Amino acid sequence: MTSTFEVHDSPGNGSPVSVTAYLEEVRGHMEGLDSEEVEELLDDIALGLGELDRESQEDLAVLLGEPAAFAAELMESAGLIPAPEGDPGPTLGQYLRRLRRRVRHSVWYREVAGFLPELRPAWWVLRGWVLVTMVLVLAGERITEVLPVPEPAGNGLLGLVVLAIAVVFSVRRGRAAVGRKRGRGRRLVEILVGTVSAIWVLAVLASVPSPDPFEGPVDLFEQGLAYPYQFLPANLYAYLPDGTELPAVLLYDQEGRPVELPRAHTDPVRGWDYQSLTPVDSRGRQVPNIYPRPLEVLRPTNGSWTRVTVPPPLVAVPKIDLGGEPGEPAAGSGNGDAGTAVPGVDAGPEPGSSGTTTAVPGIEERIPSLERPQDPPGDETAP
Amino acid sequence: MDTTQLLKGVLDLAVLSVLAREDAYGYEVVRTLREAGLEDVGDASVYGTLRRLFRSGKLTTYLVPSEGGPHRKYYGLNDLGRDHLEVGAKTWSSFSDVIDGLLEVAGR
Numbered sequence: 275m276t277s278t279f280e281v282h283d284s285p286g287n288g289s290p291v292s293v294t295a296y297l298e299e300v301r302g303h304m305e306g307l308d309s310e311e312v313e314e315l316l317d318d319i320a321l322g323l324g325e326l327d328r329e330s331q332e333d334l335a336v337l338l339g340e341p342a343a344f345a346a347e348l349m350e351s352a353g354l355i356p357a358p359e360g361d362p363g364p365t366l367g368q369y370l371r372r373l374r375r376r377v378r379h380s381v382w383y384r385e386v387a388g389f390l391p392e393l394r395p396a397w398w399v400l401r402g403w404v405l406v407t408m409v410l411v412l413a414g415e416r417i418t419e420v421l422p423v424p425e426p427a428g429n430g431l432l433g434l435v436v437l438a439i440a441v442v443f444s445v446r447r448g449r450a451a452v453g454r455k456r457g458r459g460r461r462l463v464e465i466l467v468g469t470v471s472a473i474w475v476l477a478v479l480a481s482v483p484s485p486d487p488f489e490g491p492v493d494l495f496e497q498g499l500a501y502p503y504q505f506l507p508a509n510l511y512a513y514l515p516d517g518t519e520l521p522a523v524l525l526y527d528q529e530g531r532p533v534e535l536p537r538a539h540t541d542p543v544r545g546w547d548y549q550s551l552t553p554v555d556s557r558g559r560q561v562p563n564i565y566p567r568p569l570e571v572l573r574p575t576n577g578s579w580t581r582v583t584v585p586p587p588l589v590a591v592p593k594i595d596l597g598g599e600p601g602e603p604a605a606g607s608g609n610g611d612a613g614t615a616v617p618g619v620d621a622g623p624e625p626g627s628s629g630t631t632t633a634v635p636g637i638e639e640r641i642p643s644l645e646r647p648q649d650p651p652g653d654e655t656a657p
Numbered sequence: 658m659d660t661t662q663l664l665k666g667v668l669d670l671a672v673l674s675v676l677a678r679e680d681a682y683g684y685e686v687v688r689t690l691r692e693a694g695l696e697d698v699g700d701a702s703v704y705g706t707l708r709r710l711f712r713s714g715k716l717t718t719y720l721v722p723s724e725g726g727p728h729r730k731y732y733g734l735n736d737l738g739r740d741h742l743e744v745g746a747k748t749w750s751s752f753s754d755v756i757d758g759l760l761e762v763a764g765r
Contacts, residue, residue, distance in 0.1 A: 314708070315704065315705070315708050318683055318704060318707070318708065318730055319683065319700075319701075319704045320727075321682065321683065321684070321727055321728070321729055321730060322682065322683040322684030322687065322700070322704065323684075323700070324727065325684045326684060326700070337700075338699075338700050338701070339699070339701075344699075344700070344701045345701075347699050347701035347702050347705065348701035348702075348704060348705045349705070350702075350705065351668065351701065351702040351703075351704075351705025351706045351709065352704075352705030352706070352708045352709045353705075353709045353712075354705075367714075368712070
Protein backbone atom coordinates (compact mmCIF):
# COMPACT_ATOMS: atom_id res chain seq x y z
CA MET A 275 0.00 0.00 0.00
CA THR A 276 1.18 3.52 -0.63
CA SER A 277 1.53 5.94 2.20
CA THR A 278 2.81 9.26 0.95
CA PHE A 279 3.60 10.25 -2.55
CA GLU A 280 4.26 13.25 -4.57
CA VAL A 281 1.27 14.74 -6.28
CA HIS A 282 1.99 14.90 -9.97
CA ASP A 283 0.77 17.51 -12.34
CA SER A 284 -2.83 16.45 -12.74
CA PRO A 285 -4.60 17.33 -15.96
CA GLY A 286 -8.24 17.34 -14.90
CA ASN A 287 -8.91 13.72 -14.18
CA GLY A 288 -6.32 13.43 -11.47
CA SER A 289 -3.96 11.19 -13.44
CA PRO A 290 -0.28 12.04 -13.61
CA VAL A 291 0.97 13.30 -16.92
CA SER A 292 3.09 10.29 -17.80
CA VAL A 293 0.15 7.98 -17.19
CA THR A 294 -2.09 10.24 -19.24
CA ALA A 295 0.37 10.25 -22.09
CA TYR A 296 0.78 6.48 -21.94
CA LEU A 297 -2.96 5.87 -21.87
CA GLU A 298 -3.45 8.35 -24.67
CA GLU A 299 -1.28 6.14 -26.82
CA VAL A 300 -3.14 3.06 -25.63
CA ARG A 301 -6.40 4.77 -26.53
CA GLY A 302 -5.03 5.40 -30.00
CA HIS A 303 -4.75 1.65 -30.48
CA MET A 304 -8.31 1.03 -29.37
CA GLU A 305 -10.15 2.98 -32.02
CA GLY A 306 -13.33 1.61 -33.43
CA LEU A 307 -14.44 0.20 -30.12
CA ASP A 308 -17.34 1.36 -27.99
CA SER A 309 -15.95 4.71 -26.87
CA GLU A 310 -17.66 4.81 -23.50
CA GLU A 311 -16.56 1.31 -22.63
CA VAL A 312 -12.98 2.27 -23.53
CA GLU A 313 -13.19 5.45 -21.46
CA GLU A 314 -14.41 3.59 -18.38
CA LEU A 315 -11.75 0.95 -18.78
CA LEU A 316 -8.97 3.51 -19.20
CA ASP A 317 -10.26 5.56 -16.25
CA ASP A 318 -9.97 2.49 -14.05
CA ILE A 319 -6.48 1.81 -15.32
CA ALA A 320 -5.40 5.43 -14.87
CA LEU A 321 -6.02 5.11 -11.14
CA GLY A 322 -3.94 1.96 -10.87
CA LEU A 323 -1.17 3.08 -13.15
CA GLY A 324 -0.81 6.32 -11.23
CA GLU A 325 0.14 4.31 -8.20
CA LEU A 326 2.53 2.09 -10.16
CA ASP A 327 4.15 5.16 -11.67
CA ARG A 328 4.67 6.69 -8.26
CA GLU A 329 6.11 3.52 -6.79
CA SER A 330 8.55 2.87 -9.56
CA GLN A 331 11.21 5.03 -11.17
CA GLU A 332 10.99 3.09 -14.39
CA ASP A 333 9.26 4.40 -17.44
CA LEU A 334 5.74 3.08 -17.83
CA ALA A 335 6.53 1.71 -21.27
CA VAL A 336 9.23 -0.43 -19.67
CA LEU A 337 7.01 -1.59 -16.84
CA LEU A 338 3.93 -2.26 -18.92
CA GLY A 339 5.25 -2.83 -22.40
CA GLU A 340 4.56 -0.85 -25.51
CA PRO A 341 1.15 0.87 -25.56
CA ALA A 342 0.15 -1.13 -28.64
CA ALA A 343 0.80 -4.45 -26.90
CA PHE A 344 -0.86 -3.19 -23.73
CA ALA A 345 -3.93 -2.18 -25.75
CA ALA A 346 -4.09 -5.56 -27.46
CA GLU A 347 -3.84 -7.42 -24.16
CA LEU A 348 -6.40 -5.16 -22.57
CA MET A 349 -8.91 -5.59 -25.37
CA GLU A 350 -8.54 -9.32 -25.38
CA SER A 351 -8.89 -9.76 -21.62
CA ALA A 352 -11.76 -7.29 -21.45
CA GLY A 353 -13.52 -9.11 -24.24
CA LEU A 354 -13.56 -6.00 -26.39
CA ILE A 355 -12.52 -7.80 -29.54
CA PRO A 356 -14.22 -10.91 -30.80
CA ALA A 357 -12.49 -13.93 -29.36
CA PRO A 358 -10.97 -16.17 -32.03
CA GLU A 359 -13.54 -18.89 -31.40
CA GLY A 360 -16.56 -19.73 -29.36
CA ASP A 361 -17.72 -16.19 -28.76
CA PRO A 362 -21.49 -16.20 -28.48
CA GLY A 363 -21.62 -12.48 -29.29
CA PRO A 364 -23.14 -9.80 -27.11
CA THR A 365 -25.91 -10.92 -24.80
CA LEU A 366 -29.20 -9.08 -24.82
CA GLY A 367 -28.16 -7.19 -21.68
CA GLN A 368 -24.90 -6.08 -23.28
CA TYR A 369 -26.71 -5.08 -26.42
CA LEU A 370 -29.23 -3.00 -24.46
CA ARG A 371 -26.49 -1.33 -22.42
CA ARG A 372 -24.64 -0.42 -25.60
CA LEU A 373 -27.83 0.92 -27.13
CA ARG A 374 -28.49 3.00 -24.01
CA ARG A 375 -24.99 4.47 -24.14
CA ARG A 376 -25.40 5.33 -27.78
CA VAL A 377 -28.76 7.01 -27.13
CA ARG A 378 -27.40 8.93 -24.15
CA HIS A 379 -24.60 10.35 -26.21
CA SER A 380 -26.84 11.49 -29.04
CA VAL A 381 -27.53 15.19 -29.48
CA TRP A 382 -31.31 14.90 -29.39
CA TYR A 383 -31.23 12.94 -26.16
CA ARG A 384 -29.13 15.60 -24.49
CA GLU A 385 -31.44 18.34 -25.73
CA VAL A 386 -34.58 16.57 -24.54
CA ALA A 387 -33.00 15.55 -21.26
CA GLY A 388 -31.93 19.15 -20.69
CA PHE A 389 -35.44 20.41 -21.29
CA LEU A 390 -37.29 17.80 -19.23
CA PRO A 391 -36.54 19.29 -15.79
CA GLU A 392 -38.55 22.36 -16.81
CA LEU A 393 -41.61 20.14 -17.17
CA ARG A 394 -41.27 18.79 -13.65
CA PRO A 395 -43.85 21.14 -12.03
CA ALA A 396 -46.45 20.07 -14.59
CA TRP A 397 -45.68 16.44 -13.84
CA TRP A 398 -46.08 17.02 -10.10
CA VAL A 399 -49.53 18.56 -10.63
CA LEU A 400 -50.55 15.74 -12.96
CA ARG A 401 -49.28 13.19 -10.44
CA GLY A 402 -51.61 14.65 -7.78
CA TRP A 403 -54.55 14.45 -10.13
CA VAL A 404 -53.70 10.85 -11.09
CA LEU A 405 -53.50 9.89 -7.42
CA VAL A 406 -56.91 11.36 -6.58
CA THR A 407 -58.72 10.04 -9.63
CA MET A 408 -57.24 6.57 -9.27
CA VAL A 409 -58.36 6.33 -5.67
CA LEU A 410 -61.84 7.57 -6.59
CA VAL A 411 -62.27 5.14 -9.45
CA LEU A 412 -60.98 2.28 -7.29
CA ALA A 413 -63.58 3.35 -4.73
CA GLY A 414 -66.31 2.95 -7.31
CA GLU A 415 -66.53 6.34 -9.00
CA ARG A 416 -67.18 6.18 -12.73
CA ILE A 417 -64.08 6.87 -14.78
CA THR A 418 -66.04 9.18 -17.07
CA GLU A 419 -66.73 11.54 -14.19
CA VAL A 420 -63.24 12.37 -13.04
CA LEU A 421 -62.28 14.77 -15.81
CA PRO A 422 -61.18 17.49 -15.37
CA VAL A 423 -62.04 17.86 -11.69
CA PRO A 424 -63.25 14.71 -9.98
CA GLU A 425 -66.52 14.94 -8.10
CA PRO A 426 -66.52 12.45 -5.26
CA ALA A 427 -70.14 11.62 -4.43
CA GLY A 428 -71.19 14.29 -6.92
CA ASN A 429 -69.54 17.03 -4.90
CA GLY A 430 -67.38 19.22 -7.10
CA LEU A 431 -66.14 21.39 -4.23
CA LEU A 432 -64.97 18.36 -2.28
CA GLY A 433 -63.23 17.18 -5.44
CA LEU A 434 -61.43 20.52 -5.78
CA VAL A 435 -60.31 20.44 -2.15
CA VAL A 436 -59.04 16.85 -2.33
CA LEU A 437 -57.33 17.62 -5.61
CA ALA A 438 -55.66 20.72 -4.16
CA ILE A 439 -54.36 18.73 -1.18
CA ALA A 440 -53.01 15.98 -3.42
CA VAL A 441 -51.34 18.45 -5.78
CA VAL A 442 -49.72 20.37 -2.92
CA PHE A 443 -48.50 17.08 -1.43
CA SER A 444 -47.14 15.93 -4.79
CA VAL A 445 -45.42 19.25 -5.50
CA ARG A 446 -43.83 19.35 -2.04
CA ARG A 447 -42.50 15.85 -2.48
CA GLY A 448 -41.26 16.64 -5.94
CA ARG A 449 -39.47 19.81 -4.84
CA ALA A 450 -37.89 18.05 -1.91
CA ALA A 451 -36.57 15.30 -4.18
CA VAL A 452 -34.94 17.66 -6.69
CA GLY A 453 -31.22 17.10 -6.82
CA ARG A 454 -31.34 14.25 -4.34
CA LYS A 455 -29.46 11.15 -5.34
CA ARG A 456 -31.72 8.19 -6.00
CA GLY A 457 -30.93 4.54 -5.82
CA ARG A 458 -31.67 2.08 -8.58
CA GLY A 459 -34.80 0.76 -6.86
CA ARG A 460 -36.15 4.25 -6.38
CA ARG A 461 -35.57 5.09 -10.03
CA LEU A 462 -37.35 1.91 -11.05
CA VAL A 463 -40.33 2.84 -8.90
CA GLU A 464 -40.36 6.30 -10.49
CA ILE A 465 -40.32 4.85 -13.98
CA LEU A 466 -43.17 2.52 -13.00
CA VAL A 467 -45.22 5.36 -11.51
CA GLY A 468 -44.65 7.47 -14.62
CA THR A 469 -45.70 4.67 -16.94
CA VAL A 470 -48.82 3.83 -14.95
CA SER A 471 -49.74 7.53 -14.82
CA ALA A 472 -49.37 7.90 -18.56
CA ILE A 473 -51.57 4.86 -19.16
CA TRP A 474 -54.06 6.20 -16.65
CA VAL A 475 -54.33 9.60 -18.32
CA LEU A 476 -54.83 7.92 -21.69
CA ALA A 477 -57.48 5.63 -20.22
CA VAL A 478 -59.40 8.54 -18.71
CA LEU A 479 -59.18 10.55 -21.91
CA ALA A 480 -60.33 7.56 -23.96
CA SER A 481 -63.28 6.95 -21.66
CA VAL A 482 -64.70 10.43 -22.09
CA PRO A 483 -67.88 9.84 -24.05
CA SER A 484 -68.05 11.49 -27.40
CA PRO A 485 -71.28 13.33 -28.08
CA ASP A 486 -73.69 10.58 -28.97
CA PRO A 487 -76.97 11.46 -30.64
CA PHE A 488 -78.85 9.31 -28.18
CA GLU A 489 -76.89 9.58 -25.00
CA GLY A 490 -75.01 12.84 -24.87
CA PRO A 491 -75.89 15.86 -22.79
CA VAL A 492 -76.07 17.86 -26.03
CA ASP A 493 -79.09 15.84 -26.95
CA LEU A 494 -80.64 16.59 -23.58
CA PHE A 495 -80.26 20.26 -24.30
CA GLU A 496 -81.89 19.94 -27.67
CA GLN A 497 -84.72 18.03 -26.15
CA GLY A 498 -85.27 20.84 -23.66
CA LEU A 499 -85.30 18.24 -20.94
CA ALA A 500 -83.64 18.62 -17.58
CA TYR A 501 -82.30 15.34 -16.43
CA PRO A 502 -79.32 15.12 -14.11
CA TYR A 503 -77.74 12.04 -15.66
CA GLN A 504 -75.37 11.57 -18.52
CA PHE A 505 -77.83 9.57 -20.52
CA LEU A 506 -81.44 10.00 -21.43
CA PRO A 507 -84.16 8.03 -19.68
CA ALA A 508 -85.77 5.21 -21.58
CA ASN A 509 -89.20 6.21 -20.38
CA LEU A 510 -90.99 8.78 -18.22
CA TYR A 511 -93.62 8.16 -15.60
CA ALA A 512 -95.82 10.93 -14.21
CA TYR A 513 -97.61 11.06 -10.88
CA LEU A 514 -100.10 13.39 -9.29
CA PRO A 515 -99.00 15.11 -6.09
CA ASP A 516 -101.09 12.61 -4.16
CA GLY A 517 -99.11 9.74 -5.61
CA THR A 518 -101.56 8.61 -8.26
CA GLU A 519 -99.77 7.29 -11.31
CA LEU A 520 -100.89 8.96 -14.51
CA PRO A 521 -101.59 6.47 -17.25
CA ALA A 522 -100.60 8.95 -19.95
CA VAL A 523 -99.29 12.48 -20.31
CA LEU A 524 -98.21 14.54 -23.26
CA LEU A 525 -94.95 16.43 -22.75
CA TYR A 526 -93.94 19.69 -24.40
CA ASP A 527 -91.01 22.02 -23.89
CA GLN A 528 -91.11 25.78 -23.32
CA GLU A 529 -91.37 26.37 -27.06
CA GLY A 530 -94.30 24.08 -27.37
CA ARG A 531 -92.30 21.38 -29.07
CA PRO A 532 -93.19 17.82 -28.22
CA VAL A 533 -90.56 16.22 -26.03
CA GLU A 534 -89.50 13.05 -27.70
CA LEU A 535 -87.14 10.49 -26.23
CA PRO A 536 -85.14 8.23 -28.50
CA ARG A 537 -86.77 4.92 -29.27
CA ALA A 538 -83.68 2.87 -28.73
CA HIS A 539 -81.83 3.25 -25.49
CA THR A 540 -78.95 1.47 -23.85
CA ASP A 541 -78.47 1.68 -20.14
CA PRO A 542 -74.75 2.45 -19.98
CA VAL A 543 -74.47 1.05 -16.48
CA ARG A 544 -76.25 -2.27 -16.86
CA GLY A 545 -75.84 -2.59 -20.58
CA TRP A 546 -79.50 -3.27 -21.13
CA ASP A 547 -80.98 -2.45 -24.51
CA TYR A 548 -84.36 -0.79 -24.22
CA GLN A 549 -86.77 -0.32 -27.04
CA SER A 550 -89.73 1.96 -26.60
CA LEU A 551 -92.72 1.85 -28.90
CA THR A 552 -94.57 4.88 -30.10
CA PRO A 553 -98.18 4.95 -29.03
CA VAL A 554 -100.64 5.60 -31.84
CA ASP A 555 -104.03 7.13 -31.67
CA SER A 556 -107.21 5.50 -32.91
CA ARG A 557 -106.51 6.67 -36.43
CA GLY A 558 -103.15 5.02 -36.44
CA ARG A 559 -101.21 8.27 -36.10
CA GLN A 560 -98.08 8.22 -33.98
CA VAL A 561 -98.02 10.33 -30.83
CA PRO A 562 -94.31 10.65 -30.12
CA ASN A 563 -94.50 12.66 -26.92
CA ILE A 564 -96.88 10.56 -24.90
CA TYR A 565 -95.55 8.98 -21.72
CA PRO A 566 -95.11 6.44 -20.35
CA ARG A 567 -94.47 4.63 -23.57
CA PRO A 568 -94.82 0.89 -23.90
CA LEU A 569 -91.26 -0.20 -23.13
CA GLU A 570 -89.42 -3.42 -23.82
CA VAL A 571 -85.99 -4.59 -22.88
CA LEU A 572 -83.87 -7.21 -24.55
CA ARG A 573 -82.93 -9.86 -22.01
CA PRO A 574 -81.15 -13.17 -22.36
CA THR A 575 -83.48 -16.10 -21.71
CA ASN A 576 -82.45 -19.72 -22.14
CA GLY A 577 -79.60 -18.84 -24.41
CA SER A 578 -81.55 -16.59 -26.74
CA TRP A 579 -82.59 -12.98 -26.55
CA THR A 580 -86.20 -12.15 -25.97
CA ARG A 581 -88.06 -8.90 -25.53
CA VAL A 582 -89.64 -8.41 -22.16
CA THR A 583 -92.14 -5.68 -21.37
CA VAL A 584 -90.83 -3.33 -18.71
CA PRO A 585 -93.37 -2.64 -15.96
CA PRO A 586 -93.62 0.81 -14.36
CA PRO A 587 -91.06 1.33 -11.63
CA LEU A 588 -91.90 0.95 -7.99
CA VAL A 589 -91.77 4.54 -6.84
CA ALA A 590 -92.55 5.90 -3.42
CA VAL A 591 -93.99 9.24 -4.49
CA PRO A 592 -93.94 11.75 -1.66
CA LYS A 593 -97.41 13.13 -0.98
CA ILE A 594 -97.31 16.83 -1.79
CA ASP A 595 -99.97 19.30 -0.79
CA LEU A 596 -100.02 22.14 -3.29
CA GLY A 597 -102.65 24.06 -1.38
CA GLY A 598 -105.44 23.45 -3.86
CA GLU A 599 -106.05 26.75 -5.66
CA PRO A 600 -109.59 27.58 -6.53
CA GLY A 601 -110.81 26.41 -9.87
CA GLU A 602 -108.53 23.44 -9.84
CA PRO A 603 -109.64 19.96 -9.20
CA ALA A 604 -108.78 18.77 -5.73
CA ALA A 605 -105.78 16.52 -5.56
CA GLY A 606 -106.82 12.96 -5.71
CA SER A 607 -109.92 13.58 -7.76
CA GLY A 608 -108.17 12.30 -10.83
CA ASN A 609 -109.25 8.71 -11.16
CA GLY A 610 -107.03 7.76 -13.99
CA ASP A 611 -108.89 9.94 -16.44
CA ALA A 612 -106.31 11.50 -18.72
CA GLY A 613 -108.46 14.58 -19.05
CA THR A 614 -107.79 15.55 -15.45
CA ALA A 615 -104.30 14.29 -15.42
CA VAL A 616 -102.57 17.61 -15.99
CA PRO A 617 -104.49 20.12 -13.98
CA GLY A 618 -104.27 23.68 -15.10
CA VAL A 619 -101.45 23.14 -17.53
CA ASP A 620 -101.72 24.87 -20.82
CA ALA A 621 -99.19 22.79 -22.59
CA GLY A 622 -100.77 22.36 -25.95
CA PRO A 623 -99.19 23.75 -29.07
CA GLU A 624 -102.34 25.78 -29.71
CA PRO A 625 -103.47 28.30 -27.16
CA GLY A 626 -106.55 27.13 -25.40
CA SER A 627 -108.60 27.63 -22.32
CA SER A 628 -107.34 26.21 -19.10
CA GLY A 629 -109.20 25.18 -16.03
CA THR A 630 -111.46 22.89 -17.90
CA THR A 631 -111.50 19.23 -17.24
CA THR A 632 -109.55 18.79 -20.41
CA ALA A 633 -106.09 20.17 -19.68
CA VAL A 634 -104.89 20.08 -23.24
CA PRO A 635 -107.58 21.36 -25.52
CA GLY A 636 -108.44 19.12 -28.30
CA ILE A 637 -106.36 16.29 -27.00
CA GLU A 638 -109.25 13.88 -26.92
CA GLU A 639 -110.01 14.68 -30.48
CA ARG A 640 -106.41 14.17 -31.51
CA ILE A 641 -105.65 11.14 -29.39
CA PRO A 642 -108.81 9.33 -28.48
CA SER A 643 -106.87 6.23 -27.57
CA LEU A 644 -105.56 8.11 -24.54
CA GLU A 645 -108.62 6.86 -22.75
CA ARG A 646 -107.21 3.38 -22.98
CA PRO A 647 -103.53 3.78 -22.38
CA GLN A 648 -103.12 0.18 -21.31
CA ASP A 649 -103.51 -1.05 -24.86
CA PRO A 650 -101.14 -3.89 -25.60
CA PRO A 651 -97.77 -2.48 -26.56
CA GLY A 652 -96.54 -2.95 -30.03
CA ASP A 653 -99.99 -3.22 -31.46
CA GLU A 654 -99.79 -0.77 -34.30
CA THR A 655 -103.53 -0.51 -34.81
CA ALA A 656 -105.64 0.47 -31.90
CA PRO A 657 -108.96 -1.33 -31.66
CA MET B 658 6.70 -23.52 -20.59
CA ASP B 659 5.10 -20.18 -21.32
CA THR B 660 2.63 -19.57 -18.51
CA THR B 661 0.93 -16.75 -20.43
CA GLN B 662 -1.21 -19.18 -22.38
CA LEU B 663 -2.04 -21.18 -19.25
CA LEU B 664 -2.90 -18.03 -17.38
CA LYS B 665 -5.37 -16.91 -19.99
CA GLY B 666 -7.62 -19.81 -19.17
CA VAL B 667 -7.59 -19.33 -15.43
CA LEU B 668 -7.13 -15.60 -14.92
CA ASP B 669 -10.85 -15.18 -14.20
CA LEU B 670 -10.55 -17.76 -11.46
CA ALA B 671 -7.39 -16.17 -10.05
CA VAL B 672 -8.93 -12.69 -9.95
CA LEU B 673 -12.13 -13.97 -8.38
CA SER B 674 -10.10 -15.79 -5.74
CA VAL B 675 -8.23 -12.61 -4.81
CA LEU B 676 -11.50 -10.71 -4.48
CA ALA B 677 -13.09 -13.53 -2.50
CA ARG B 678 -10.65 -12.79 0.32
CA GLU B 679 -11.42 -9.09 0.40
CA ASP B 680 -12.46 -6.25 -1.88
CA ALA B 681 -9.57 -4.68 -3.74
CA TYR B 682 -8.78 -2.03 -6.33
CA GLY B 683 -7.22 -2.86 -9.68
CA TYR B 684 -3.58 -2.29 -8.90
CA GLU B 685 -3.94 -4.16 -5.60
CA VAL B 686 -5.26 -7.20 -7.49
CA VAL B 687 -2.26 -7.06 -9.84
CA ARG B 688 0.13 -6.89 -6.91
CA THR B 689 -1.56 -9.69 -4.98
CA LEU B 690 -1.43 -11.99 -8.00
CA ARG B 691 2.26 -11.25 -8.52
CA GLU B 692 3.04 -11.77 -4.86
CA ALA B 693 1.21 -15.10 -5.05
CA GLY B 694 3.61 -16.19 -7.77
CA LEU B 695 2.02 -15.15 -11.02
CA GLU B 696 4.90 -12.81 -11.89
CA ASP B 697 4.09 -12.80 -15.57
CA VAL B 698 0.57 -11.56 -15.22
CA GLY B 699 0.10 -8.41 -17.26
CA ASP B 700 -1.46 -5.27 -15.84
CA ALA B 701 -3.61 -4.97 -18.92
CA SER B 702 -4.91 -8.53 -18.54
CA VAL B 703 -5.95 -7.94 -14.95
CA TYR B 704 -7.66 -4.63 -15.66
CA GLY B 705 -9.38 -6.09 -18.69
CA THR B 706 -10.50 -9.13 -16.73
CA LEU B 707 -11.84 -6.99 -13.90
CA ARG B 708 -13.77 -4.90 -16.38
CA ARG B 709 -15.18 -7.95 -18.16
CA LEU B 710 -16.19 -9.67 -14.91
CA PHE B 711 -17.87 -6.45 -13.81
CA ARG B 712 -19.69 -6.10 -17.12
CA SER B 713 -20.98 -9.64 -16.91
CA GLY B 714 -22.47 -8.86 -13.51
CA LYS B 715 -20.12 -10.85 -11.28
CA LEU B 716 -18.55 -7.91 -9.48
CA THR B 717 -19.68 -4.83 -7.66
CA THR B 718 -17.66 -1.62 -7.61
CA TYR B 719 -17.49 1.41 -5.41
CA LEU B 720 -15.21 4.42 -5.15
CA VAL B 721 -13.15 5.07 -2.07
CA PRO B 722 -11.33 8.37 -1.57
CA SER B 723 -7.61 7.81 -1.13
CA GLU B 724 -5.39 10.11 0.83
CA GLY B 725 -3.91 12.81 -1.37
CA GLY B 726 -4.56 10.97 -4.60
CA PRO B 727 -7.49 10.21 -6.89
CA HIS B 728 -10.30 7.92 -5.78
CA ARG B 729 -9.77 4.20 -5.94
CA LYS B 730 -12.25 1.94 -7.57
CA TYR B 731 -12.75 -1.11 -5.41
CA TYR B 732 -14.09 -4.36 -6.77
CA GLY B 733 -15.95 -6.97 -4.76
CA LEU B 734 -17.68 -10.28 -5.43
CA ASN B 735 -21.44 -10.45 -5.56
CA ASP B 736 -23.52 -13.63 -5.41
CA LEU B 737 -23.09 -14.34 -9.10
CA GLY B 738 -19.34 -13.88 -8.74
CA ARG B 739 -19.19 -16.25 -5.79
CA ASP B 740 -21.19 -18.86 -7.72
CA HIS B 741 -18.87 -18.44 -10.66
CA LEU B 742 -15.84 -18.88 -8.42
CA GLU B 743 -17.28 -22.02 -6.87
CA VAL B 744 -18.01 -23.62 -10.23
CA GLY B 745 -14.62 -22.51 -11.58
CA ALA B 746 -12.81 -23.93 -8.56
CA LYS B 747 -14.44 -27.32 -9.04
CA THR B 748 -13.64 -27.34 -12.74
CA TRP B 749 -10.04 -26.36 -12.05
CA SER B 750 -9.73 -28.97 -9.34
CA SER B 751 -10.90 -31.86 -11.50
CA PHE B 752 -8.90 -30.54 -14.47
CA SER B 753 -5.68 -30.33 -12.49
CA ASP B 754 -6.34 -33.79 -11.05
CA VAL B 755 -6.54 -35.14 -14.57
CA ILE B 756 -3.28 -33.45 -15.58
CA ASP B 757 -1.60 -34.58 -12.36
CA GLY B 758 -2.75 -38.14 -13.05
CA LEU B 759 -1.39 -37.98 -16.58
CA LEU B 760 1.94 -36.63 -15.35
CA GLU B 761 2.17 -39.37 -12.73
CA VAL B 762 1.58 -42.02 -15.36
CA ALA B 763 4.33 -40.38 -17.40
CA GLY B 764 6.62 -40.85 -14.37
CA ARG B 765 7.31 -37.17 -13.81
